[in-house]
Amino acid sequence: MSQSTIKDTMEALVNELNQHSYNYYVLAMPTIADYEFDKKLEELGKLEKEHPEFADPDSPTLKVGGDITKNFVTVKHRWPMLSLGNTYNEQDLRDFDERIKKSIGDNFEYVCELKFDGLSISLTYQDNKLLRAVTRGDGTKGDDVTANVKTISNIPHHLKKADTPALFEIRGEILMHSAAFERLNKEREELGEIPYANPRNFASGTIKMQDPKEVAKRPLDAFFYSLHTEKEYSKTHWESLQKLNKWGFHVSEHTKLSSNIEEVLEFIHYWENERFKLSYDIDGIVIKVNSFTQQQELGFTAKSPRWAISYKYKAQEVETILESVSYQVGRTGAVTPVANLKPVQLAGTTVKRATLHNANEIERLDLHVGDSVFVEKGGEIIPKIIEVNQEKRKDGAQRVIYPVICPECGTTLVRKEGEVAFYCLNDEGCRPQIVGKIQHFISRKAMNIDGLGDETIESFYHRGLLGHISDLYTLKDRAEELKNIERFGERSIENMLKGIESSKQMPFEKVLFGLGIRYVGETVAKKLAIGTGNIDRLIAATLEELTAIDEIGGRIAESILEYFSKQAHIDQINLLKAHGLQFETVQTIITLDSDKLTGKTFVISGVFEQYSREELKDLIENNGGKILSSISAKLNYLLAGDNMGPSKLEKAQKLNVPLISENDLLEMLNKD
Template identity: 60%
Template sequence: MEREEAYRKIAGLRKELEDHNYKYYVLAQPEISDYDFDMKLRELERLEAEFPEFADPYSPTQRVGSDISKAFDQVEHRYPMLSLSNAYSEGELRDFDNRIKKLIGEDFEYVCELKFDGSSISLLYEKGKLVRAVTRGDGVKGDDVTVNVRTIRSIPLTLRGEGYPEIFEIRGEIVMPFHVFDELNKEREEAGEPLLANPRNTAAGTLKMLNPSVVASRKLDAYFYSLMGDTLPAEGHFENLQQAGEWGFKISEATQLCRSLDEVFAYISKWDVERHKVPVATDGVVIKVNSRNLQEELGFTAKSPRWAIAYKFKAENVATVLRSVSYQVGRTGAVTPVANLDPVQIAGTVVKRASLHNADIIKNLDLHLDDTVFVEKGGEIIPKITGVDAEKRHPMAQPVIFIEKCPECETTLVRSEGEAAHYCPNETGCPPQIKGKMEHFVSRKAMDIDGLGQETIELLYNTGLAKSIADLYLLKKEQLSVLERLGEKSAQRILDGLTASKEAPFERVLFALGIRYVGETVAKKLTNEVHTIDNLIQKTKEELVEIDEIGDRIAESIIEFFSKPEHLGMVDFLKKQGLQFQVSEDKLSNRTDKLKGLSIVISGTFEKHSRDELKQLIEQNGGKNVGSISKKTNYLLAGDNMGPSKLEKANKLGISIISEDEFLKMLDG
């Protein structure tokens, strides 16, 4: 065969096979038999082998995956992959709806989508070709699993049609269909291998396998639910999803535009029943504001978008027997009781333990040992006991009595007024607290010390090399390299990570200290206000509560933390090691008081800056970003396509309306 003829034949087969692939895996409308498809695929493989100069990584033949093992590189997400807040009742959805109406004060639409139970994925496409596939990871960065995702036949390697952006991301869920999961478990049973727990865990595990050819054999599927990019075709989320379907992506036909909360409730009622007919696992419904402009206006909390919520279907509830109660101690000293149960299958997984949360829960349930209890997965994730079958209780059964002493260090537990939990006050001598504080300190969102994870912290503690956060900065290479599972390279990696942590900004250092109630967002608020750790230590409770979003509980916790000599000593030691306990000069040099005391609402789209950049400018200049207009609002920063209700409300309250240029002149002045 001549080269030109071979090229034409190869190109024709590729297009034909991709068309059949799309009709089979995305549309579920096959036009040829599996046998005919395989014959055409073999013919293409033969031609590509005979004419290797026409090789193409996007050819249908490349979906089978090679058997070359490789570790996964970590990639930072361009847009964070945040989790959704959950709702379990109509009342919680009404609260969500009211919050949005209060913030935007205008008519809007919702999009309802089935919440598929699998492994989240983010795909990057450039010029119509799949470039990268990254797992959710920790929300900021994930694993590059492109080589495995390319084997999933419902994911287009090259896009169909036209009108797609030059570059964009699309997010979805990698799932394992029930029939594939059942076939896989049948094969394992016949081979005498342990059975897999459920399709969700199996899909996630498959996606992280090091052998792409095995991934290909697992027949994973994918549904997509979100587009992200600067030049998307439509202003509406629903409309963008429909476009994505035209480009070859598998968009659930259950996705629906809803114009009222009543329509949302009707959708939930329908799919709470119909979901059992869906070929993959679902555990709820995701409700999103349709308008992308309104999504941007509503913004995000530290953990989740304000414009979306996940309604979870009622969890499966089963009966089993409570055999004993054990107790866990967390890094803050909180003691959590855990029920040890006869193993029972719930929502596809075997459950042996369930959280009892605190002493009040045990008391209210009137728990006795060997009780028959009802267990469900809260949100289908964390098992919990919801009730007791008292009629089956043995007359001699012993009640469960909450412990008085710490199970780890024997210190008498305390319970503060108004608190639900019991605490072990021995924070400097209780092993789980010490290790927990170190694990928190080295975690990614805190000091992000490479090479120090839970197992290594455990090893350092057990060998006596680290009994506190301060001890980490005294570690030597010769001490580390001789430890089990470490060696020269791992030891150097830990030391390099400790050195690099000295460059972490003040807000992360403050968060890393583990002050109760001081999370990431609060730490940032505090450092923006106080600038140095010494200023924070000297603040009174009255001065702390004057800081935006700092209430009595947080203020009291900060005062208590710095009242202890051991904490002051640790801060002093860490200062001497070179950690950052003040806001950098560069950051301070950009700060002014030009907007001090002013509350500003941003609405619409802008020419010179993004909304996030404008919010940052407001904060840098001492102002306060607020989401909704009230009598306390000083300015409405108005852009194009802003909500008419906001404009109306601003005019009604006599609030000054300024343009982007006027705002920038305020800063220049």
């Protein structure tokens, strides 16, 4: 290659790797596998070594993590959070072992740890109290996510042990268990939202949410694997792990002390298959020299310690035949393609199906029926097709074409601008949508109707007993028909009817969530119930009135308007009203601290010194003010903190909305 070509190649790699790092660390939505990223990083490192004159001083090869998100206060790490060198082969581990021996001799031990696939976190404790929780960030500084981390049940806020240092940090990984990931992702899909690719992304996205109350609703876990103190508190890494466990921190029981590299390799080989039996994802094994004295002797490179290395497992991949593609219709009408495969063993399980996500993915893969396809199961719970073996395609193979009509009811499918999914809009006549909506309505988070389950709803639909949500409240008039259903005795019928009757007392926000309006989840339903007060005002609300409600954006507002534009939906609500369901918010009497802000509206944006955003919200509302979610000409004040979004500032200035500081607000409240 010419000098010009080499320089261009290096610049292109820098730009590409920086974008992938941003996708991974900041957006928590990676678009490339770890293995591919590491190979590109290795290629760039090699070129930089050969051509240092073209090396970028801010090269990704010198960085640890990603950029800092602008939504949180940035905190400098007391001890840098360095990354580890990665390898995918055993020879590199043996070479690593030889380098250690050349430096410190043969008398040393290794600690082998599972490499959790989650979000790195550093916790600082002072006088046995959790002081701060900070993300890895760029390794030098990270985001202060203390309020969110405090919602994780197995992270102690206070320590009872007396033998802890006055000040110390522990490092670990926040993760989400596979079962929780599947359940929560299913809820996202039902709301028409883009599902997360894997539990790591979901955990990362959760910990960076702005509202700790929302974080608390998502079950996160954490494992801890290192202790940092000003003075040496233990002689070895193994000993420090025992201390962490004794103090009440969640330390993996699968960590092992090894005498030599052969024992390390045995550990790696064991977990290559056993990892699939864990309830959470790991993507490799971390190997560390045990003695802290020997660690200090070995030292560090600019980016990573010389006394530790990470062995990463390649994603499990297998080749099989695509036998057909089927299409599933969800309760919101979204049509999802599923690949039906010739059964094959992958990662310890028999795989018969793989996700294809949407029409764009089918087109990207250029799928044909009978294709030989490569299926991967890495961090994802559900296997996915990553590539077609074009060389094995048979002549005359039929191309997979995404349907233009609903596979269930024959209605023409529609794809809205800016969305990847196709939808069937026949929600009143499409079986999976009808059944799915009723199943959603009776679910625990909605109407929580005892005595009914998904299979029963499906059975009742096929028998003609249920066709709409409102039909649930007419089942009491069809008791004789119910008695004729096999394995459905009098006690079952009695419990079901009692549960249906009790559901009439569920509050308006639960009924609203139960209706299954697209994008209206639990939190949004509650905001709408409070913001409008009753169903009639909600039905009559304009786009501007809806977006003025706290946390209701344009996409949600448009979905609500579309839902209530259909007479069939209004008819159902009228029937539910007639059956006695709650469609009005029960007003509770709130005693205000004062009425100094009565009639004033506020939008809060940015980070503040004295109060959190939640505390400022309570302060305003407790003194008669109202919080809005978006800026309009009717807004009285924009309460502006540090790192405020530029778009909000620009819009406020354009509409001449007054900007006030935290101190300005306090002065308003202190005036007589």
